[in-house]
Amino acid sequence: MIAAKDRAKFVAASPRTSPEKKAEKQEMAQWMLVWLGDPALFPAWLEARKRVLSL
16 A cells, blocks of 8 residues: 555656646545555545545
């Protein structure tokens, strides 16, 4: 999981990555950081994130 987070951050930072892909990879890295930081908090954070994204 840590390698996947690092890869997502690497791709997001690349100047060759499209803006759409950058946004996708940044979102992926954020999800993984929350999960790695506190797996018990992740379900509540996920619900809050879904509400924010649906606005």
